[in-house]
Amino acid sequence: MATRIRNGRVQVDGTNVSFVESRYTSAAFARPPKILVMHFTYGGTAASSAAWFNSPDNPGSSAQVVIERDGSIIQCVSFDRPAWHAGTSEWRDRHGNHIVGLNRSSFGIELANWGFLKRAGSGWQSYTGRPIADPFMGVHRNGNPDGSTQPIGWEDYPEAQIRSAVALARAAVDAYGIDEIVGHDDIAPTRKWDPGPAFDMARFRELVFGDAGNADDSTATGELTVNVAEGLNLRAGPGTQFAVMVLLANGTRLRPLERQGRWISVSVLQNGQPVNTGWVHEAYVA
Ligand SMILES: [Zn+2]
Incomplete structure (x- = not known):
């Protein structure tokens, strides 16, 4: 499956994902x-969260997308406009900018997930009372919400959901040059x-950026170079049946991410920075 963002809309295999428009948005970004x-989401289905993002009862929250546990995506706000996902927030970005209030400086991706759980007998349940089997047990690095210092249950993220989020984040890298991923x-x-x-988060950043987690960590180790005079097709998947996204010039530097048979998924580098992601055949890189 190929995930892309075109004119602010998320497409999977060339078709726009379902759009449940949120009323909570602002004037278009000046710069992406x-x-x-x-x-x-701290909630149930992605659809229920998308509906909440358009509810008049909602005091004002939204996100560009909500990703269901099975990986399906519902879009709620165009990538051309701010969503109201960050609230009171502050960050020093990797370019040294001190940003106060990140709604106009970031995109928000919501993962359908019950978040932190509460004990129920020998197990764990959501705040609404839904039993959650096999939670992830952990202590939040900023302290648990209940103030406890022992591991508590958190709903785990299914791999299908993570893979979908990685594909979407890569699409945002391609479309807007995303160079930083943070948590709320x-x-x-x-x-x-x-x-x-x-x-x-470390694994997620690695899957998106293809390195130890920072877009600027341009260690030359393991990098590849396009080695075809007429250029090389960067494809949306590991095979010639997948669409050609761009023709890579001879000499383009690539950072390998993963391998399937003779196909390698790569980040395309420009001045050491990943600018695109796709698949190339191993025969044409050195
Ligand atoms: Zn949040």
């Missing part, structure tokens, strides 16, 4: 943000716990 903020608990550490300890 470079930051992605990851959230959990990074930018509002005194009042937010999402996406929390069940979300492996």
Whole structure:
């Protein structure tokens, strides 16, 4: 499946994902943000969260997208406009800018997830009383919401949901040059716990950026170079049946991410920075 963002809309395999428009948005971005903020919904289905983002009873919250546990995506706000996902927040970005209030400087991705759980007998349940089997047990690095210092249960994120979020984040890298991914608990550490300890941020950044987690960590180790005079097709998936996204010039530097057979998924580098992600055949890189 190929995930892309075109004219502010998320497409999977060329078709727009379902759009449940939120009323909570602002005038279009002057410049696209470079930051992605990851959230959990603290709720049930993605559809219920999307409906809440358009409810007149909602005091004002939204996000560009909500991703269901099975990986399906509901869009609520165009990527051309701010969503109201960050609230009171503050961050020093990797370019040294001190940002207060990140709604106009970031995109928000919500993952459908019950978040921190409460004990129920020998198990754990959501705040609404729904039993959650096999939770992730962990202590939030900023302290647990209940003030406890022992591991508590957090709903875990299914791999399908993470993979979908990675694909969407890569699409945002391609479309807007996203160069930083943070948690709501990074930018509002005194009042937010999402996406929390069940979300492996280091792995997520690595899957999106293809390195140890920073877009500027341009160690040359393991990098590849396009080695075809006429250029090389960057494809949306590991095979010639997948669409050609762009023709990479001879000499383009690539950072390998993963391998499937003779196909390698790569970040395309420009001045050491990842600017695109796709698949190339191993025969044409050195
Ligand atoms: Zn949040």
